[in-house]
Amino acid sequence: MRMTLLLLLIAPSLAQTPSRLIADPPSRSTIALDGTWNSIVDPYESGLSSRFFENAKPKSKSDLIEYDFDRSPKLLVPGDWNTQRDSLLLYEGPMWYQRYFSYQQKPHTRTFLYFGAANCLARVWLNGTKLGEHVGGFTPFDFEVTDKIRSGENFVVVEVDNTRRPDGVPGIHTDWWNYGGLTRGVKLIEVPETFVENYKLQLAPARADAVAGWVQLQGAKEGVEVTLEIRAGDLLVTTQTARADASGYASFLFPLKLELWSPENPKLYEVRISAQGDHLSDQIGFRTVATRGTQILLNGKPIFLRGVSLHEEAPFRGARAFSEDDARTLLGWAKDLGANFVRLAHYPHNEDMIRLADRMGVMVWEEVPVYWELEFDNPAVLANARAQLDETIRRDQNRAAIVFWSIANETPINPARNAVLKSLSDFARSQDSTRLISAASDKWQRMEADTMALNDPLGEYLDVIGLNQYIGWYGDRKPEDADRIQWKFAYPKPVIVTEFGGGAQYGRHGDSETRFTEEYQANLYQHQLRMLSHMPQLAGMTPWILMDFRSPRRALPVIQDFYNRKGLISDRGQRKQAFYVLQKFYQEKAQEARSGQASK
Numbered sequence: 001m002r003m004t005l006l007l008l009l010i011a012p013s014l015a016q017t018p019s020r021l022i023a024d025p026p027s028r029s030t031i032a033l034d035g036t037w038n039s040i041v042d043p044y045e046s047g048l049s050s051r052f053f054e055n056a057k058p059k060s061k062s063d064l065i066e067y068d069f070d071r072s073p074k075l076l077v078p079g080d081w082n083t084q085r086d087s088l089l090l091y092e093g094p095m096w097y098q099r100y101f102s103y104q105q106k107p108h109t110r111t112f113l114y115f116g117a118a119n120c121l122a123r124v125w126l127n128g129t130k131l132g133e134h135v136g137g138f139t140p141f142d143f144e145v146t147d148k149i150r151s152g153e154n155f156v157v158v159e160v161d162n163t164r165r166p167d168g169v170p171g172i173h174t175d176w177w178n179y180g181g182l183t184r185g186v187k188l189i190e191v192p193e194t195f196v197e198n199y200k201l202q203l204a205p206a207r208a209d210a211v212a213g214w215v216q217l218q219g220a221k222e223g224v225e226v227t228l229e230i231r232a233g234d235l236l237v238t239t240q241t242a243r244a245d246a247s248g249y250a251s252f253l254f255p256l257k258l259e260l261w262s263p264e265n266p267k268l269y270e271v272r273i274s275a276q277g278d279h280l281s282d283q284i285g286f287r288t289v290a291t292r293g294t295q296i297l298l299n300g301k302p303i304f305l306r307g308v309s310l311h312e313e314a315p316f317r318g319a320r321a322f323s324e325d326d327a328r329t330l331l332g333w334a335k336d337l338g339a340n341f342v343r344l345a346h347y348p349h350n351e352d353m354i355r356l357a358d359r360m361g362v363m364v365w366e367e368v369p370v371y372w373e374l375e376f377d378n379p380a381v382l383a384n385a386r387a388q389l390d391e392t393i394r395r396d397q398n399r400a401a402i403v404f405w406s407i408a409n410e411t412p413i414n415p416a417r418n419a420v421l422k423s424l425s426d427f428a429r430s431q432d433s434t435r436l437i438s439a440a441s442d443k444w445q446r447m448e449a450d451t452m453a454l455n456d457p458l459g460e461y462l463d464v465i466g467l468n469q470y471i472g473w474y475g476d477r478k479p480e481d482a483d484r485i486q487w488k489f490a491y492p493k494p495v496i497v498t499e500f501g502g503g504a505q506y507g508r509h510g511d512s513e514t515r516f517t518e519e520y521q522a523n524l525y526q527h528q529l530r531m532l533s534h535m536p537q538l539a540g541m542t543p544w545i546l547m548d549f550r551s552p553r554r555a556l557p558v559i560q561d562f563y564n565r566k567g568l569i570s571d572r573g574q575r576k577q578a579f580y581v582l583q584k585f586y587q588e589k590a591q592e593a594r595s596g597q598a599s600k
């Protein structure tokens, strides 16, 4: 048993060398490069041929330089550009960012330039030298600059292009605002010559009495000792050591009984890792998540996921969210709703959101933007999606709150798509055997009058099935028709209704048949919750959506004004009637769970 477990843990990571993304726990030594940056909007992308990355200045009065970052408009980083200047609200294309910073090189120190995210293609130069490119608008990336950074003044130039592309992930069509820019923080990370590149520590799969994990060093010789401590406040719970192999990889497996993380008790332990002069610490919760038939088990006990979906949109200011304050407001509203679970749609949200969910005890569904129609027969699409999934897992693999890796949303059923999604689910499993793999499908069909069935072959590759249905909003059925509807699922697995809902403008009132009134939305929720209460295999739900959000697809004047109004809360934080309908339902569900527990 121990041997197979060890093989299980080692084999996959040895097979697939991890990307060089370095883990960024708060204990790292960093220098923030956030703040005001110079910017040049470049719709015709002339900046490449004009070599904007050189940040050149005329050397004589006859010199021809047709750009000047210092006299160009400013943009704040982190932040999307769309909501910083009216003229950029709908801008899609290349934007050049530039800033100066002074730095002091230190002996025996390696330096990385780290980006939390840039939507969507980023080209990066330091002091005029190209560092590289990154594709994917919602995951971090870094470049080593040890031999390119200098003591004294430096300048960094980043071209960010959020042009939607048919071969992109996501592709051309989405129902969210295509916020462009350096949407998350930028910083320098300093580490010793031998350092902890990344690590993973969690309870061994399906075992609540053993801890398993690994530490990947960079710049280490074979045999370097890696020490791992787990602490509960001042109490040292355990110290474990292992020796790194020739690739700098050290694995751990040891028996240990820990207090388990759960929404009711979001217990985090301090984990300290040291290796040859590098020291870092992180806050990690320990829990197991699994399925048993059509149930989802948290720490071995069945749990109902009382959830809500949300976009990474900032409350009150209608912009891309990026801060812990934004996250605290959104997760606070979800908790007020009675939620113990959130679906972060449709792309990885910022790390502050995930770390806060860890601390607040909110379970998380994290998704990569394999959304709607993509060029599934184009190998570049799989490579892109897989790279985003890899970066997501490498960033968040130590977050107890994350219980699902979701590989897709509402994709068309065809052989190329099925193959891509199988490959993504296999990859996610190979990188992380401690979480559940899922995806959201809206490919259900009417079998008989009031019987609907989801037979999407995607279910084969998933641990849990996600169902999106908008009965009572899209299509020809009235909200009350939901009462009679029966559901069938091709796979005997737990089902989460990952989307249902309808639009309402806060403060718009009328009878429950009038679209976009709060009464219509509340009535729709009443009937949806009735339908879900007799849905087989149901293990959770994440109604669409916590808060109204910007979408270029929603053009109805006065009511939508380019906002998707399916929020239970308006973008100004006003709670609609349906919020209280769902809140009451979740209170009853939570009470049921408590009394269920008590009777055990």
Ligand code: GCU
Pocket (backbone or CB within 6 Å): 175, 346, 409, 410, 442, 468, 499, 544, 564, 566
């Ligand atoms: C879809 C989709 C969402 C979209 C929602 C809607 O199901 O997954 O991204 O916003 O429906 O139509 O409001």
